[in-house]
Amino acid sequence: xxxxxxxxxxxxxxxxxxxxxxxxxxxxxxxxxxxxxxxxxxxxxxxxxxxxxxxxxxxxxxxxxxxxxxxxxxxxxxxxxxxxxxxxxxxxxxxxxxxxxxxxxxxxxxxxxxxxxxxxxxxxxxxxxxxxxxxxxxxxxxxxxxxxxxxxxxxxxxxxxxxxxxxxxxxxxxxxxxxxxxxxxxxxxxxxxxxxxxxxxxxxxxxxxxxxxxxxxxxxxxxxxxxxxxxxxxxxxxxxxxxxxxxxxxxxxxxxxxxxxxxxxxxxxxxxxxxxxxxxxxxxxxxxxxxxxxxxxxxxxxxxxxxxxxxxxxxxxxxxxxxxxxxxxxxxxxxxxxxxxxxxxxxxxxxxxxxxxxxxxxxxxxxxxxxxxxxxxxxxxxxxxxxxxxxxxxxxxxxxxxxxxxxxxxxxxxxxxxxxxxxxxxxxxxxx
Ligand SMILES: *Cc1c(COP(=O)(O)O)cnc(C)c1O
Numbered sequence: 001x002x003x004x005x006x007x008x009x010x011x012x013x014x015x016x017x018x019x020x021x022x023x024x025x026x027x028x029x030x031x032x033x034x035x036x037x038x039x040x041x042x043x044x045x046x047x048x049x050x051x052x053x054x055x056x057x058x059x060x061x062x063x064x065x066x067x068x069x070x071x072x073x074x075x076x077x078x079x080x081x082x083x084x085x086x087x088x089x090x091x092x093x094x095x096x097x098x099x100x101x102x103x104x105x106x107x108x109x110x111x112x113x114x115x116x117x118x119x120x121x122x123x124x125x126x127x128x129x130x131x132x133x134x135x136x137x138x139x140x141x142x143x144x145x146x147x148x149x150x151x152x153x154x155x156x157x158x159x160x161x162x163x164x165x166x167x168x169x170x171x172x173x174x175x176x177x178x179x180x181x182x183x184x185x186x187x188x189x190x191x192x193x194x195x196x197x198x199x200x201x202x203x204x205x206x207x208x209x210x211x212x213x214x215x216x217x218x219x220x221x222x223x224x225x226x227x228x229x230x231x232x233x234x235x236x237x238x239x240x241x242x243x244x245x246x247x248x249x250x251x252x253x254x255x256x257x258x259x260x261x262x263x264x265x266x267x268x269x270x271x272x273x274x275x276x277x278x279x280x281x282x283x284x285x286x287x288x289x290x291x292x293x294x295x296x297x298x299x300x301x302x303x304x305x306x307x308x309x310x311x312x313x314x315x316x317x318x319x320x321x322x323x324x325x326x327x328x329x330x331x332x333x334x335x336x337x338x339x340x341x342x343x344x345x346x347x348x349x350x351x352x353x354x355x356x357x358x359x360x361x362x363x364x365x366x367x368x369x370x371x372x373x374x375x376x377x378x379x380x381x382x383x384x385x386x387x388x389x390x391x392x393x394x395x396x397x398x399x400x401x402x403x404x405x406x407x408x409x410x411x412x413x414x415x416x417x418x419x420x421x422x423x424x425x426x427x428x429x430x431x432x
Pocket of ligand 1 (some may be wrong): 210294
């Protein structure tokens with residue numbers, strides 16, 4: 001009935017998440033509201049551990065991609081689950097440390113890390129830098145030299161795999177701003193620069209071929225190409241790199257028409273391709289890291305809104321406006337994203353009303369999702385939007401001077417406030 005099985009309907013006909021009535025949660029904490037299931041996140045991580053262990057023994061790392069949802073509570077959960085974190089900014093490093101992560105378990109990504117951010121990362125003792133461009137090779141080396149330390153670095157390469165997904169989130173192809181090409185020789189140029197930098201310690205190579213990938217094939221292709229490239233590096237430089245980082249991108253169900261291959265298959269097919277390349281090249285199986293973000297948190301979350309105006313345009317579309325929108329969830333505006341929704345207070349009734357869920361901003365692109373079946377809405381209803389745990393809270397803005405909503409975590413069967421909602425005062429707090 002629902003996309004994920006941490007949802008059910010209680011005797012009042014209300015939508016429940018981890019057994020907690022979402023209409024009650026909305027009453028207690030107000031709307032709009034992000035609600036996240038701690039149990040879902042823990043189960044998802046345990047599932048990754050199980051599958052990685054089955055394929056690689058103990059020779060693997062799971063690094064949660066912070067950008068999907070970065071807040072202290074997330075790090076507080078993952079730090080005790082043998083999970084590292086990817087970070088892409090000084091702010092994410094700061095938040096991860098505040099959430100209790102060890103700096104050595106953080107890996108710093110990003111296409112344009114500033115000198116300040118690099119200095120900050122070095123000063124806290126970051127685990128590694130994922131090198132994305134020539135400029136930062138020199139900057140990291142200089143700043144490490146000044147501190148008299150060596151920095152662990154990983155080279156991000158483009159395996160040239162064309163992952164079938166929305167164009168905006170394709171990052172493994174040759175025409176992308178991320179990483180160095182293998183085919184055009186840039187990766188070797190970067191390796192030359194890194195290897196001749198005294199204060200850099202090259203430990204591996206990295207790729208991330210895209211996001212919301214629903215098939216295992218691109219992961220397998222990339223795995224084979226990356227492992228072959230490690231053998232090529234050994235041939236050229238005589239170094240056997242110990243780490244291969246395969247990125248994230250494992251897709252989730254946003255709608256009933258999304259049919260991702262099982263995680264078991266995605267990772268097994270990737271592992272098989274890496275292993276067969278290693279066997280062919282007589283290369284020792286490297287330590288494999290994966291970097292899931294979305295698949296750990298997206299299904300864990302819902303957003304609760306109150307329905308406001310309902311505008312029916314006969315023969316065109318029914319616009320159902322909610323008390324949030326692109327400010328708490330810009331994914332429709334960015335990626336044309338689709339979501340499943342229900343009226344939480346009548347979740348058991350048929351979904352036979354075709355609605356387009358609109359936000360309250362002055363932008364015609366301010367939609368939550370388009371043309372989705374929900375129960376016939378009435379002003380005052382609570383609308384639940386599923387699968388909003390990733391790239392929602394972390395992408396929220398204050399457009400139209402809209403305060404960002406609070407976030408509640410369901411743990412041990414109770415909703416616990418983890419992030420307070422902003423007040424009007426907060427909105428002008430930094431203004432002079
Ligand atoms: C975004 C990103 C991820 C996580 O991607 P998901 O689709 O959220 O799993 C992992 N690694 C890198 C380098 C990324 O940029």
